[in-house]
Amino acid sequence: MTMTVKEAIAARHSVRSFTGEPVSEAALEELLEAARQAPSSLNSQPWRFIPVTDEATREWIASSEVSRKQRWLAGAPAILVCCADLEGYVRDTQASAFFYKENKIMDEEPTQGVLDYAEREEKASETARFGASAMNVALAVSFIMLRAVELGLGTCWVGMFNEGPLKERFGLTPDQRVVCLLAVGHPDEPSVPPRNRKSLDEIVLK
Template sequence: MPLNADAMLEHLRTRRSVREFASTPVERRVLGRLVTAAITAPSATNRQPWRFVVITDPASRERIASAVRVATEAIDRIVRTGPHAAEWGSYGDFFWQPLASAAAIIVPAVREPPDMLAGFLRSAGADPERFQLPSAMSPERCALGGAVMALQLQAHAEGLGTAWMAGPMVACAEVEAACGISRPWQMVGAIAVGYPIAVPVAPPRKSLEDVIFWIEEGQS
């Protein structure tokens, strides 16, 4: 049954990226439901190019969080000696801190298949560079973005908080090793999951007028 449209918008608007979590564990059944939500997402040719490694084991979570912290600190020490030290500030904390208190870490992974259409063109003697191809939009990663958003919205409905983080990519090799992710799979950030102890104030959004561009009848 479709959700009431206003309730849906309200659900979308009230989701926040949460970075501080209670130590309360998240039930396996609930975590499974988050991934169930993720895999409802659309994907190019329905390839479903995703996997989700769900880590609740405290030792593995600690291994991941500390690998990201160590890699961030190495970057931090260098940036602090440069002209952008003030701008950088404590930004590095956002790379690892949410992982430190998360009751679960979900690492989404993507598999990028070879560009099938480019291959077809090449094998027919044409240079794929001559054409504008769908691969220009990274369809697999776009699909994964939709899947993670679905996961985050389901988490919000479960009373959980999440933060999808690009920061953990600074320790990509270590996190992938801890998760058993190997090529052709690649991690795409990490999602901190848990019951929130602090929900941030909603960061401002650009106005609708700033981002919407209409081409209506009579304007072409």
């Protein structure tokens, strides 16, 4: 399917009903490739993904323990567990900052600003580091959602989940935090429900 970005943005909506057709390995790779190309602060790329396709794990994700029994999730042939690597975020932010300095990529003051930023992130609380890295992960997930539309796939961002059981099941370290679950599959919808959106007047501050 060839479409413009504008068309993909207009067509994207949260899909919670899927055909039984699996999402191919090649399609999943295309989605992750889109994530790889997303922008990130100081090119830190703190996103990490766990693709889940096996039925038992999807059933478990759809249980009350993980997602407050969002049963429709079990019908998604693929679920991406989208994580932020807080340790990697700080490390790669610093590496970029030093690279900027060594290679005199920017003038003196902005270079110092970048170094200050990297130092601040190192000392920041976990909550602050999670907020900053989750922002980057969210951008990557947006890229995935739009690329999925182009591939004829539907997605839904799931923010209602219990992080503890997910971390345990996937063996995540304390620095690897779950940002969202992304359901992916071939849409099975009789019609697309109308979406309510705020007007430009409501979102543009004067």
